[in-house]
Amino acid sequence: MEINKYNKPLRNVFSGIHIKPFFKYNDISSIIDSLNKGIAEIEIPIFIIKSELLEQYPDLFSKSTFENNNNWLDTLNDEQLDTYCDVKSQLEEDALMLTTVYQARNYDAELAYFCGLIPFKVLGDYEDIEFLALGGCDMDLTYKLEAYQLLADASYDEKSYFAEKGIVYFENYYGEKSPVVVEIKKLLISELGLS
Numbered sequence: 001m002e003i004n005k006y007n008k009p010l011r012n013v014f015s016g017i018h019i020k021p022f023f024k025y026n027d028i029s030s031i032i033d034s035l036n037k038g039i040a041e042i043e044i045p046i047f048i049i050k051s052e053l054l055e056q057y058p059d060l061f062s063k064s065t066f067e068n069n070n071n072w073l074d075t076l077n078d079e080q081l082d083t084y085c086d087v088k089s090q091l092e093e094d095a096l097m098l099t100t101v102y103q104a105r106n107y108d109a110e111l112a113y114f115c116g117l118i119p120f121k122v123l124g125d126y127e128d129i130e131f132l133a134l135g136g137c138d139m140d141l142t143y144k145l146e147a148y149q150l151l152a153d154a155s156y157d158e159k160s161y162f163a164e165k166g167i168v169y170f171e172n173y174y175g176e177k178s179p180v181v182v183e184i185k186k187l188l189i190s191e192l193g194l195s
Contacts, residue, residue: 022149022157024103026131028096031122040124044091045109048118052087095120095133102132102145106152115148115180116141143173147180154191 034040053061060080066072076084095101095118104112107130109119118135121128132148134141146162147170149155156162161169167185174180 022105022153022155023132023145026101026103028099028101031101031131032096034122034124040122042092042095043121043123043128044088044095045113045119047110048091048113049084049088051113052091053084056087057083091118092120094118094135095131097137098134103130104132104148104152107132108152111152112148114183115151116144116174117148143170146170147174147184150184150187151180154187 031040031042035042050061050066053065054063060083065076065080069075073081073084107119109130112119112132116135118133119130120133121130132145134144142161146156146160149157150162167181167188170181170184
């Protein structure tokens with residue numbers, strides 16, 4: 001994963017978190033309708049499924065399960081295969097849990113997952129569309145989108161919570177020493193010379 005791979009100077013813009021254009025909001029009803037009609041399917045990046053399997057089921061999966069094995073799915077026993085299917089289904093449900101998903105100007109699945117988002121694609125007959133889902137509910141999760149925008153685009157919305165509260169905003173949600181906060185601080189230091 002390359003942080004700030006687009007190497008743009010830090011700037012405030014109307015991002016789409018609060019005002020368009022960095023993120024485009026999408027109502028999931030049309031996605032769900034396409035999935036139900038069988039004219040589209042959802043694809044969660046395989047690295048996320050592997051990561052979740054390793055984290056949640058270390059007694060069933062190890063890194064060696066996946067290393068140097070392009071056909072690792074074919075080698076799973078029944079219990080592992082059932083677990084794989086359960087984790088994949090849960091991720092798909094989590095991605096479609098809320099009524100809105102987001103399209104980012106700069107889509108980076110690894111960075112999105114790093115920020116706590118669920119990146120996924122909707123595969124259709126005519127085109128594949130990349131989305132980001134918040135992957136949770138019961139609280140304001142826009143901090144994930146704001147972190148993603150900062151790290152992917154080195155930009156932020158002037159009406160965002162980050163613009164109002166600074167790095168403390170991310171520290172409150174992610175934790176002061178979280179890898180996401182560390183990367184944001186590096187970005188702020190390199191772009192603004194802050195220490």
